[in-house]
Amino acid sequence: MTEPRFYITLPTRGDGARGGRGPAPVPASAVATDLRPGRYGPFDHLAQIARAAEIATFHGVLAPFDPAGEESLVVTAGVLRQNRWLRAVAGFHPGIATPVYAAKLSASVQRFSGDRLDWRIEVDLDPATARAQGDFLRGPDRYARADEFLTVAKGVWHEEDYTYEGRFFQVLAGGFAGPLAGSAFPRVHLSGTSEEALDLSARHADLHVFDLGDDLDALVADLGGRAAARGRTVAYGLRLPVLAREDEEEARAEAGRRTAAGSPPAGLVGSFGGTAEAIRAYADRGVTAFFLEARPSIEETYRLGEQLLPLLTGVAESKEIEHAD
Template structure:
């Protein structure tokens, strides 16, 4: 099995990294005419560069209301870091599906098709209202499907007409050269049956939350059955926190120091690679890894865990 490994960049995490402190005053005798030499976007580029150098397929950029816009981060990193795929996460409430699709194909043209779309899981009603989104919970799934239907439609056909409850377009569609760019690979997520049904109809990759091997296997089996009914192939992925060190006790100490979540894979490089190989064995082909501090951990996981994982999977293929 060939796997795709992404490193996760959370723009709200580690705010001390190249983020000037608001309201900080220099001593009165000091007169500085220069701003800071580096800013937050230099940090994002460093994480992207670390992911590329350490052998990751791409950078997965989380959607955070309180932080920089994920799609802007992706565009900035794409100009600094060649080669890797950029997968910004964003909600289906971002606005016009047609305009979002046009932004995507322009990104694809500028980066030689290195963009993915990760649609963020729906937030609670209060969080949605804070960002100006007053749609009811019962309509979230329908809006998501209409958003992707319209975005794909204007990319694939001309003229394209669609009339829905949330999006509508008449005689639209992209002309040459915009229609020559690839449409982004679409990542959806969620564990509910409704989420899996949406992915069977719309996703290229479905991302599960990290959980026990048996739970992941059951979710993959369920989505596999739904995908066969729709006739669409869907790949399976996992949002996986990981803490790995040469020895398991070192990994455990670091996990405690950073407050790693309970679902994190914690252990030696060999132990973590073995557990990831088990997950690949039940059908997971896309892994989105995260840990803190993000920059340093990207190098450790990429340089020590990924080669071991790929070697294990290569051995399994030969044995089969």
């Protein structure tokens, strides 16, 4: 059994007053606070969350694709530059740029980060969101383009004299050489439950990320069969909003306060022990990567790192011992 990996999702559109787009509010007693405007902004806040994730021994962070948020590739580049061990996952959609440019940008990020960048490709956007991004493809064409996007990106990454002629992209005698060559291609994360989404993952994904409401067992079996037919294997991840406290009563009370204040409730609410047990159950069903969502991000990242992750250390080893017995 593979040891689960844990990621914190970064709030790229802000995380309350500290993570907003303007300067931080001035506290009532600012004895040792720098009051100059513009000295603390959203990227400082994101950097602090990523630093908290590294200190708290998370494996990585996710900068999700969010049209109203900061650009994920910029955020991940900054995070990787400022941290030594974290992986960073950049979410974007295939209409962001040509696959050659996306690959070149990512090759440079890999070079200065020691190959710690992953891609989360968002294919099936809401139609209004897609059009606002200048993307007017619909239906299966979105997945056909994503297939070509990943094929071309991998092609120019691994071959010096690469030519491709497709419906959406063309390359003539391209490919990386010199300083861009030699780095690891970003791990590809995909999602979705449609036939097209599962087929795309079977061809290209290193990790397929599900949501809490998905029929996990059926989808894992389906995708595993599709990937095996192509001689591949795909790992499985889970998007997991979480609110954990010392006991379930405290967690429920906090969830109630947040709901009353207009914040959406977390998906998994309970004690640290109960949350760890739920995560173990998902790990038993094949999930090896958990993308935790918790707000406010700095405080919750430390809290989860100090109180939850230690309960999950050695999950794989303990299960192997149980099976051996």
